[in-house]
Amino acid sequence: MTGHIAILGVFVADCAFRADRPPHMGETLLGKSFQLGPGGKGSNQAVAAARAGCDTRFISRLGRDTFADLALATWRDAGVTPAITQGETATGAAYIFINDTTGQNAIIIVPGAAAEITPEDVERQRDIITSASVFVTQLEQPLDAALCGLRMARGAGVTTILNPAPAADLPAEFLPLCDYVTPNEPEATALTGIEVTDLASAEAAGNALLDKGAGAALLTLGEMGALLVRPEGSIHIAARPAGPVIDTTGAGDAFNGGFAAALAQGMDPIAAMNFAAATAGLSITRHGTAASMPSRAEIDAALAAT
Template identity: 35%
Template sequence: MYDYDLLVVGSANADLVVGVERRPAAGETVLGGDLAVHPGGKGANQAVAAARLGARTALLARVGDDGHGRLLLDSLRAAGADPAGVLVGGAPTGVALITVDPSGDNSIVVSPGANGRLTPDDVRAAGSLLRASRVVSAQLEVPLETVVEVVRTLADGSRFVLNPSPPRPLPAEVLAACDPLIVNEHEARVILGEACVSEEPADWARLLLARGPRSVVVTLGARGALAGDASGVTRVPSVRVEAVDTTGAGDAFAAALAWRLGAGADLAGAAAYAARVGAAAVTKPGAQESYPTAAEVDALCRTVPGGGARTPGEAGGVPAAGERGGAR
């Protein structure tokens, strides 16, 4: 019996958000609206998103002993996520500087702060937390060696889900543990490198599977997603909604996918549910504030037919249109 449906290991940031009429070009200054400060970070976002859906969720992360750190801890508690694994101190809380244009697209610069101090030793010290979790989800806004240690510390029978954002080449032992590896188009190209010999996303899924993951999900923005495993590659449709702010939508997708897989859903079914969660998230401003409850996702399913539109943001990293999908 697991104590947690999902343990998220990853970053916790304060999101400093400014609305702009358009994002500045190199060397250009533009005026924006009032600054808003929101709880964010890929790890904290995923933990809040899963908890809002009803998953028993915990977070292993590091924040500073400062106001931004307290903001993040309060947000976790309010969503029902367990912050017992959140370490405090070592550096200021990480910060993401975000600009959002009228279409909902965003651009982001991250100062890692305390996220860069989440170490393999911290993972080893939290071994009991990992062993108590049915699914463990990670990203790459914390050091790669920390994610490697997560893979090495996983309990037998636990499932590992990785969104490699920001993307970088991955060790074979990490790829082999992924079930699934969740990437957007940009991340797929980076991880495949010279092996990315096709422009067809279905081929990317197959090429990624050949690298060792047990399963792969490639998110395609308005074109939905592809879910691939040993049985083949399945297309998952997007959901038609009016996007207000794509910030954090990909994190909602990744959290919902991980939770549904742990609950026994098949890969395509879990990805379809995650697409609806991501779609609901883009209809509200902000990241964690936008995440739906299970009842709100059900209501969206009743009122919005499937179809190609701009949603669910990418599930990880910086999506094709610059949305902070999985990355925020």
């Protein structure tokens, strides 16, 4: 199987501020640096998948402004094929605070134009979704659009991945439509009520997600690596940082895009999970989100090195 990937999601411009700590309310704080770059979880995942060597189509909505131009240039450079509509609402943005010492982040996202993605927009891309090998979506765009895409993909026998980010309380109909659900720790907690702090609690949350109907739960656990929970048992892999950690923003997107690309290229889920971890492990050694996604050659070299 070497079909294409269809990703439904959001593009925004990332405005990344590095500082020693976030500002307190009412305080003005001098930061260390600022970077404007392409972001949005869905778009980042599409860039990761395309750079990992996969034919990738991205379904979304943009405004008609300089951020939209940034989106189109980003996809062109990465080899992502856009399936988008454009309207008068401005393309969105994300405020990203990055701790200059630890590389960890906190984000506020305003999806802007992409908040107006409708089930009808998704319906219009039916051919792209139903002929895909893998369909991926997240929760930054409206839930009814995500649900429409998952239903359409599932109905056509396409492998479905839901990255349930940002954390949300999901209607019960979602998880039975997902072959894989890929939360990080807080997202797994939001979905299950189980406080995820270690591998045992991650496995408990994974099993709760299976009980809610997911085919498999693939939990991303930061420094603790990743845990694949399936009915037949669980598999844990370590994180694979490729060097000193510079910026963890978008690591989850690198993981999801890499995982989807690996599945679409016929890898089994465990090989795909290692491929995903190598993709994420490279991304965290670089600044930015979409800008930090590695090439296929870099991923292959990282996998060969260990």
